[in-house]
Amino acid sequence: MATPLVVSEVFKSFTMHLRDGIKLPVVKDVNFSVASGECVVLGGPSGIGKSSILKMLYGNYAVDAGQILVDHKERIVDIASTDPRTIIDVRRHTMGYVSQFLRTVPRVAAIDVVAEPLVARGIEATEAKEKAAGLLAKLNLPRELWSLPPATFSGGEQQRVNIARGFITSHRILLLDEPTASLDATNRRVVVEMIAAKKQEGVAMLGIFHDEEVREAVADRILDVSAFSPRKAIAA
Numbered sequence: 022m023a024t025p026l027v028v029s030e031v032f033k034s035f036t037m038h039l040r041d042g043i044k045l046p047v048v049k050d051v052n053f054s055v056a057s058g059e060c061v062v063l064g065g066p067s068g069i070g071k072s073s074i075l076k077m078l079y080g081n082y083a084v085d086a087g088q089i090l091v092d093h094k095e096r097i098v099d100i101a102s103t104d105p106r107t108i109i110d111v112r113r114h115t116m117g118y119v120s121q122f123l124r125t126v127p128r129v130a131a132i133d134v135v136a137e138p139l140v141a142r143g144i145e146a147t148e149a150k151e152k153a154a155g156l157l158a159k160l161n162l163p164r165e166l167w168s169l170p171p172a173t174f175s176g177g178e179q180q181r182v183n184i185a186r187g188f189i190t191s192h193r194i195l196l197l198d199e200p201t202a203s204l205d206a207t208n209r210r211v212v213v214e215m216i217a218a219k220k221q222e223g224v225a226m227l228g229i230f231h232d233e234e235v236r237e238a239v240a241d242r243i244l245d246v247s248a249f250s251p252r253k254a255i256a257a
């Protein structure tokens with residue numbers, strides 16, 4: 022089996038259209054890979070480009086140059102150059118993403134929000150809901166909230182719905198953007214356990230964790246994004 026995620030010579034700058042189209046370089050020559058069963062944590066100061074890297078990997082941000090190679094359905098797909106339809110297929114089957122905030126859909130119950138990625142893969146609704154219930158229980162979301170839309174939930178409750186939704190599939194790659202930021206100590210520990218279980222299953226994970234305790238608990242390796250900063254090169 023190929024390495025699930027290989028990032029090679031990636032460059033990214035933002036074009037500021039409202040400021041005469043000036044280009045702000047964010048990262049240059051990004052090279053790393055994530056092996057099966059490994060959790061790599063992106064480190065470095067605020068504004069260095071950690072979230073931008075995750076967003077490029079998930080296909081949300083365009084890439085100026087380089088390759089983002091994903092092992093998808095026994096072939097290698099380059100996220101940096103493939104078409105949107107393939108990116109959607111990669112997201113459905115291979116690469117999950119737990120963002121910091123839940124994007125709520127009006128009138129959809131929390132349990133259905135969590136079950137949806139499985140239903141989208143053709144798994145029967147009852148089975149998907151059972152798995153969703155198991156995850157929500159594990160994450161200590163009060164049972165009376167399961168049938169309600171998460172729009173009015175607290176920040177930590179919404180984040181737990183989001184984590185359950187991200188962890189419900191058995192995707193080979195999981196991107197984690199501060200999944201524990203709004204959680205209390207008990208639920209942070211639950212998430213640390215869930216990440217450990219994903220490692221056991223051979224999932225390749227790449228994440229941002231500002232909480233030092235969580236980072237220490239989950240990281241097999243910390244990748245300092247400062248090494249890819251064009252600003253540092255200018256200052257040096």
Ligand SMILES: Nc1ncnc2c1ncn2[C@@H]1O[C@H](COP(=O)(O)OP(=O)(O)OP(=O)(O)O)[C@@H](O)[C@H]1O
Nearest residue numbers: 035036045047065066067068069070071072073074
């Ligand atoms: N869509 C965008 N348009 C313009 N500039 C952007 C955009 N997204 C990010 N940036 C800029 O790119 C740089 C890197 O931002 P990014 O969010 O990737 O940093 P980060 O390391 O994740 O920071 P933090 O730890 O504070 O979340 C910042 O200077 C930011 O202002």
